Each structure stands twice: as C-alpha cells, then as structure tokens.
Amino acid sequence: MRYLSRSPRLPIPRLVVVSSIAFGFFLFGTSHRLPAARASEIVVHVSPQATAASQETTVPSLEEALRRVRELRKNGNKPVPATITIHAGTYPIEKPLVLTPEDSGTLEAPFVIRAAGDGPVVISGGKPITGWRV
Structure with a gap:
C-alpha cells in the first residue's frame, strides 16, 4: 500500500x-x-384575504406586517431572523412604506421581505383620478 x-x-x-x-x-x-x-425565526404572512381569526400568523397589510416584525424583534435579547412573506394580491398603500436602520438584518439574523410565489404581488400607491379628459 x-x-x-x-x-x-x-x-x-x-x-x-x-x-x-x-x-x-x-x-x-x-x-x-x-x-x-x-x-426562533419570526415569520409573518401578508394576504389580502387575512381575517381577524388569522391575525396570529397572517395580516392584511404590509404596514401591519412591518409593525409586527419590529415589535417581535424588539422584545428579544438578541436579533433573530425575520421574514415577511407577501401572498398574491394587490396591496394599496396610502403613504410610503419606510424602512429604518432598525429593520436591517445581519448575517446571523437576516430580515427578508419576499413574495410567496403564489401569484403576482402588486404594491400600489397610486390614487385613481376621475373626471379628466384628453
């Protein structure tokens, strides 16, 4: 050998x-x-069909999902991974969705906002304009 x-x-x-x-x-x-x-990962789902009964795991708006993640991350002693999963649908927003430094993730505890992959996700901040002519 x-x-x-x-x-x-x-x-x-x-x-x-x-x-x-x-x-x-x-x-x-x-x-x-x-x-x-x-x-210990935080996962919040966003769906236009969210109901009061599903509020533990699914919320109807991006603003509510972001608020919930911020609240849950603030309660812990150390950062934990967090994911907001957005399901298919149209999400109207009245004001800009603002991310701050507290929303930043790290290599050990990333913060991810992603589409669920079950259809198109539309975040719409536009307002319909009526009564106009060309």
Whole structure:
C-alpha cells in the first residue's frame, strides 16, 4: 500500500474511507442542528384575504406586517431572523412604506421581505383620478 509520507501512517485508501466517514458525521451533525437554529425565526404572512381569526400568523397589510416584525424583534435579547412573506394580491398603500436602520438584518439574523410565489404581488400607491379628459 502507498503511504502519504515515509512515516508509517494510514494507507491512502484507508485515509479516504476514514475522511469520508468523518465528513459524513460533520454533515449529519450540521444538518441535524439547523432546525433548532431556525426555531426562533419570526415569520409573518401578508394576504389580502387575512381575517381577524388569522391575525396570529397572517395580516392584511404590509404596514401591519412591518409593525409586527419590529415589535417581535424588539422584545428579544438578541436579533433573530425575520421574514415577511407577501401572498398574491394587490396591496394599496396610502403613504410610503419606510424602512429604518432598525429593520436591517445581519448575517446571523437576516430580515427578508419576499413574495410567496403564489401569484403576482402588486404594491400600489397610486390614487385613481376621475373626471379628466384628453
């Protein structure tokens, strides 16, 4: 058998097997711990069909979702990951949606605003103009 060096250590085939097993344990150990790390994640869904009964998990407006995330993140001792998931629909807004430095995430605790992927999301700040002619 070939050795990596002149001193009698592990032969190359045995070294490959031992390294593969060690790497497998590393991957298993890492993936096994991931769900626990995500257990404290804040997730707020936004849907135009949100009702009073669904207010625990789903809110009807972006403003309410942002307010809820800010409130929940402020209550903790350390930053936690937060996600606002916006479901398909049109979301009228009366005033600009303002994000502040407190809304910033970190590598360990990102703050993500994303579409759910169940259809188009339209955030509309326009006002209808009636009674005009060309």
